[in-house]
Amino acid sequence: MELQLGLALPTPNMLKGFDLNNHGLDQLKEMGGLEAWNKAAGCFADKDCVKSKRSFEQAFGNFTEECRTKPLLLWSGQPNEEEDHKDQKKATFSTTDENDAEEDDQVVGWPPIKTWRKKIFQQQQQPRVGRAENNRVAENENGRSIYVKVKMEGVAITRKIDIKVYHSYQSLTNSLITMFTKDKKCNEDDYILTYQDKEGDWLIAGDIPWQNFVTSVQRMEIVKNWG
Amino acid sequence: MQKEMAYSFPDEVLKHVFSFIQSDKDRNAVSLVCKSWYEIERWCRRKVFIGNCYAVSPRMVIRRFPEVRSIELKGKPHFADFNLVPDGWGGYVLQWIAEMAGAYPWLGEIRLKRMVVTDESLELIAKSFKNFKVLVLFSCEGFSTDGLAAIAASCKNLRELDLRESEVDDLSGHWLAQFPETCTSLVSLNISCLGSDEVSFSALERLVDRCPNLRSLQLNRAVTLDKIANILRRAPQLVDFGTGNYAAELQPDVFSNLAGAFSSCKELKSLSGFWDVVPAYLPALYSICPRLTSLNLSYATIQSPDLIKLVSHCPRLQRLLVLDYVEDSGLEELASSCKDLQELRVFPSDPFGVEPNVSLTEQGLVAVSLGCPKLQSVLYFCRRMSNAALVTIAQNCPNLTRFRLCIIEPKTPDYLTLDPLDAGFGAIVEHCKDLRRLSLSGLLTDHVFEYIGTYGKKLEMLSVAFAGDSDLGLHHVLSGCESLRKLEIRDCPFGDKALLANAAKLETMRSLWMSSCAVSFGACKLLGQKMPKLNVEVIDETEPPDSRPESYPVDKLYIYKSVAGPRFDMPPFVWSMDEAVKILH
Numbered sequence: 171m172e173l174q175l176g177l178a179l180p181t182p183n184m185l186k187g188f189d190l191n192n193h194g195l196d197q198l199k200e201m202g203g204l205e206a207w208n209k210a211a212g213c214f215a216d217k218d219c220v221k222s223k224r225s226f227e228q229a230f231g232n233f234t235e236e237c238r239t240k241p242l243l244l245w246s247g248q249p250n251e252e253e254d255h256k257d258q259k260k261a262t263f264s265t266t267d268e269n270d271a272e273e274d275d276q277v278v279g280w281p282p283i284k285t286w287r288k289k290i291f292q293q294q295q296q297p298r299v300g301r302a303e304n305n306r307v308a309e310n311e312n313g314r315s316i317y318v319k320v321k322m323e324g325v326a327i328t329r330k331i332d333i334k335v336y337h338s339y340q341s342l343t344n345s346l347i348t349m350f351t352k353d354k355k356c357n358e359d360d361y362i363l364t365y366q367d368k369e370g371d372w373l374i375a376g377d378i379p380w381q382n383f384v385t386s387v388q389r390m391e392i393v394k395n396w397g
Numbered sequence: 398m399q400k401e402m403a404y405s406f407p408d409e410v411l412k413h414v415f416s417f418i419q420s421d422k423d424r425n426a427v428s429l430v431c432k433s434w435y436e437i438e439r440w441c442r443r444k445v446f447i448g449n450c451y452a453v454s455p456r457m458v459i460r461r462f463p464e465v466r467s468i469e470l471k472g473k474p475h476f477a478d479f480n481l482v483p484d485g486w487g488g489y490v491l492q493w494i495a496e497m498a499g500a501y502p503w504l505g506e507i508r509l510k511r512m513v514v515t516d517e518s519l520e521l522i523a524k525s526f527k528n529f530k531v532l533v534l535f536s537c538e539g540f541s542t543d544g545l546a547a548i549a550a551s552c553k554n555l556r557e558l559d560l561r562e563s564e565v566d567d568l569s570g571h572w573l574a575q576f577p578e579t580c581t582s583l584v585s586l587n588i589s590c591l592g593s594d595e596v597s598f599s600a601l602e603r604l605v606d607r608c609p610n611l612r613s614l615q616l617n618r619a620v621t622l623d624k625i626a627n628i629l630r631r632a633p634q635l636v637d638f639g640t641g642n643y644a645a646e647l648q649p650d651v652f653s654n655l656a657g658a659f660s661s662c663k664e665l666k667s668l669s670g671f672w673d674v675v676p677a678y679l680p681a682l683y684s685i686c687p688r689l690t691s692l693n694l695s696y697a698t699i700q701s702p703d704l705i706k707l708v709s710h711c712p713r714l715q716r717l718l719v720l721d722y723v724e725d726s727g728l729e730e731l732a733s734s735c736k737d738l739q740e741l742r743v744f745p746s747d748p749f750g751v752e753p754n755v756s757l758t759e760q761g762l763v764a765v766s767l768g769c770p771k772l773q774s775v776l777y778f779c780r781r782m783s784n785a786a787l788v789t790i791a792q793n794c795p796n797l798t799r800f801r802l803c804i805i806e807p808k809t810p811d812y813l814t815l816d817p818l819d820a821g822f823g824a825i826v827e828h829c830k831d832l833r834r835l836s837l838s839g840l841l842t843d844h845v846f847e848y849i850g851t852y853g854k855k856l857e858m859l860s861v862a863f864a865g866d867s868d869l870g871l872h873h874v875l876s877g878c879e880s881l882r883k884l885e886i887r888d889c890p891f892g893d894k895a896l897l898a899n900a901a902k903l904e905t906m907r908s909l910w911m912s913s914c915a916v917s918f919g920a921c922k923l924l925g926q927k928m929p930k931l932n933v934e935v936i937d938e939t940e941p942p943d944s945r946p947e948s949y950p951v952d953k954l955y956i957y958k959s960v961a962g963p964r965f966d967m968p969p970f971v972w973s974m975d976e977a978v979k980i981l982h
Contacts, residue, residue: 279479279887280862281748281778281805282836284536286562286590290672290696291748330747330754332698335675337647345676348702352726353756 316384320346322361322392325353333384339376350392365390412441421446440464447471448907450488450512451932454961455496466505467531468497472512474910474955475860476885478536481912481953483938485968488512491521498525506531513537519544523551530582531557541566542591549575559587561615567592570619574600578607585613589639589670592617598624605631615639618672623651626658633661640670643697647677660684669693669718676703686710690737693718695744701755705730715771716740721757721778728761732768740774741765748778748805759786766793774799781812782839787821791828800825801836807863807888810840817841823848826856833880836860846870850877858883868895875899885910892950893920904930908957912936916954919947924956925974932959933974934967942972 316333329349336342347358363375367386375383375390406414415438418424428438444467445458458465472488490512497504504526514537522529529552534540542565548558549572574597576583583604588596596619605611611632620628620641629635645651655678659665665685674697689711694704695718704719704727714735721743723731731738743761747754759782766772772794782804791797811818818839826832826849833855837845841864849856850873857880865871872895874884884906892915903909903924918935921942925933935942936953963973 276749277807277888279476279481280807281745281803282479282860282862283744283748283778284478284562285480286564287695287744288748291746327753327756331700334644335699337677341677345700345702349700352701352724 318387318389320390320392322350322354323394325350327353333387338380339383342375346392360395361392362395363390363392408437411437415441419444443467444506445469449957449959450490450493451961451964452907452957452959455493457961459496459500463500464503465497465501466503467508468493468504468506469508469510470512471510474885474908475511475883476887476910476912477511481887483936483968483970486936486971487964487966487968489966490514491518494518494521494525502526503528505529508533508535509537510535511537513539514544515539516541516544516547520547523547526552528554530554533557533559534561534563535559536562538564542568542570542572546572546575549573549580550577553577553580554582555580556582557585558583559585560590561587563590565591570596571600573597573604576600576604580604581607582610583608584610585637586611587613587615587639588617589615590617591619596620602627602631608632609634611635613637615669616641618642621645622655622675622678626651626654629658629662634664635662636664637667637691638662638665638669639693640668640672642673643671643678644673644675645678647675652678652681656681656684663688665689667691667693667716671697674699676700679703679707682707683710687712689714691716695720695742698722698746701727709734711735713737718742718744720744720746721755722746723761724756725758725761725764726756728757729764729768732764736769737771738765738769739771741769741772742776743778744776745778745805753780759783762786763789763793766790770794771796773797776801776803778803778805780805781809782818782821783811783813784816784818784821784824785811785813787818788824791821791824795828796831797825797829798831799834800829800832801834801860802838803836804838807838808840809838817844819844819848823852826852831855834858837864838862842866843870843873846873850874853878855880857881859885861886861889863888865889865891868892871895872898875902881905882907884908886912886914888913890915893917896920897923900924900928903956904928904958906958908955910953910955912953914954915950917948918942918945918951921951921954921974922947926976929975930958930960932957932963935972935974936970937972938970 317330318333319328319330321328331345331349333342336345343363346363350356364372365375365383366372366388368388370388372391375387378386411434415424415427418427421444424438424442428435439461440463442462443465445462445465446469447453447458448471450470450472470490470493472490473482473486476482477486488511490509494507498521502525505528507522507529508531512534514534519540522532524547529548532548532552532555537560540563545558545560545565548555555576570591586604596617598620601616601620605614605628612635614628614632614635614637616625616628616639618641622640622643622645625640625643629638659681662685666688668682668685668689668691671694674694676699679699686707687710690713692708692711692714693716694707698720700722701724704723708714708717708727708731712734714731715737716739717731717735719727719742723743728743731741741762743757757779759779762775762777762779763786766789770793773796775797776799779802782802810816811821819842822835822837822841822845826835830852832853835849835853835856835858837860843866846865846869849859853859853874854877856878859874859878859881861884868891870889871886871891874881875895876899881902886909889911891911896911896916897920921933921935924931934955935951936955937951939952942949942951963975967973
């Protein structure tokens, strides 16, 4: 699609100044990262800098009167080139993200969640250092929440529940049944709830008093009852 | 002899007529009719709303409107909520308060959003305005409980004290005790943001006791569940209530006490709070659920089954805020139970996890769009989306006015076809003709902006991240969206061309934010020089922008219209592109 707009500008200069296709892309592909983006923008812009500046000033001399009815630039959109350089631009921006992201692999301000909400999450779940190691995901200082991973045989999603919310095995299993039967239609009796204790042993849930269970459970798994 | 209509009524009559005109737009129109109407109107305008505190100076406001009783000010750009605006950027309210203290002795209402409010400002408010009634500090910071103590002690007729989402330096809970025994006028009190465990609960109880008009009360997390019943019994007239901590060992007498207290509140329509909720205590709410129109469970880490049970008791629900623990199944239940639903917000429980921890997908939102015909406002965090789903949602909900979708991983394509989500969002803007606010996410090319420019004629606010291919995208938006007031963009390949080609458009908008894009320092300077009605500010915390070539992209750019000229309180990392201001600090 071509965009035909008003006043004249020496188009070739303009486009040369900003057309990554011809100049910086190969360099960008090799280098990657924000520095490369800046360098590329800098290197070919230097050549054309003075020319471009004059072009803008020429345009702006006329534009205040014309602005509402006639936008300024003579510009043809570059839909054909979009496809080509889209991938490269994507690559640039994702490497930018990786450079921005520090210890947490996070981009600043993304996802867009207000700071105080993030604090609530952090109070409820400590950030995971190693995903595989930390099954007992977070324990709050005041003992307000204890998050434990629960996996069910045959179900892809591993859920995390707050053990502190329950006061008995019955309430725990009721909740787990309701949660997991959405993912996998099954008969309750075919499954048993097992857990891993502090020593790393896998045991069947229900043998020890509830309070002891709460302090020793590391993670849980719902497995088929072969017995 | 011909008399102009304007002179055929005495001023007092016109003043009386104007007093029925409340909206700012209408008032502004009235003031343009003729000079005498302008004069009469400006003397009787009582309420002023300033969407950007730097767009105008306090002196200018006071000069034009000498008898204001209520003022609302907004400071930092919206992206400050997500840590994109460095500390110390600005938005200080002190100068406003100082000037209004002299000019508006009868000022009764101050509402601030995203501003820096110091204890000094609060003390000045307490000292200066004898008839002070309403203080709303929405997402503000910079003050402590000492400042609140000054307000409590001095404002004899305080009706509203609302600190929602503000950051308060919590030095002591005793400020609550500063409300004199003679203060009985409170209608609304929101202290949900206060962190300390030292809220003086007995002072709070006594305050609630002596304020018979208290309609809205939001407690903070420090208030434990066993105390809720006491408060509710003292305030059965409450319409809007925010619990504190909703956790305790399940005890039958505590439960029945709580249930009884809730059932005595016949007017209760809106609930929030529910920190650390224990699901076993949720049934205590069942007696009031049939009347509930608004429910904020967004701090509650309860799972889908308990959420489903609760929501199924609330057929009149119009507004629901919830974590993604609700899952698709919970949203399906919502869709079948709550036909009056107008607003839905689903927040992520594990935003930084790489893998999904809950079964919440686009299906949940589709279900709600199908079951809730009155749906107008959506904020939805999820991990996958498809064009087909968005098209369905658009067709089911043509009355959407606010649609904010956040697919957590940037640039995620349609999970079914791997296409960009252009067509889906295009359908949203095409079908939802009254759409005023839109936030985009996922993989998006310039095409989505073409749709937005073509169809988004009523769009006032647009948020864009990790989207687009070229300046054409930005050009579509700036040239097509006639009602656009606020545009915020981050991490998009938009450069100088579209911005300069549409420079005049910026004068019709409140503000433009661009960060991690490709706008060059040279272009910013040019805009600053050529557009005197705009303040063009470059933010860079690492080094001055003129220490690099002019073609280098700036880190962050904030452009807003202003009649006050460049501001005087810029920190070292903010550079004004105004010709009159020295670039080097």
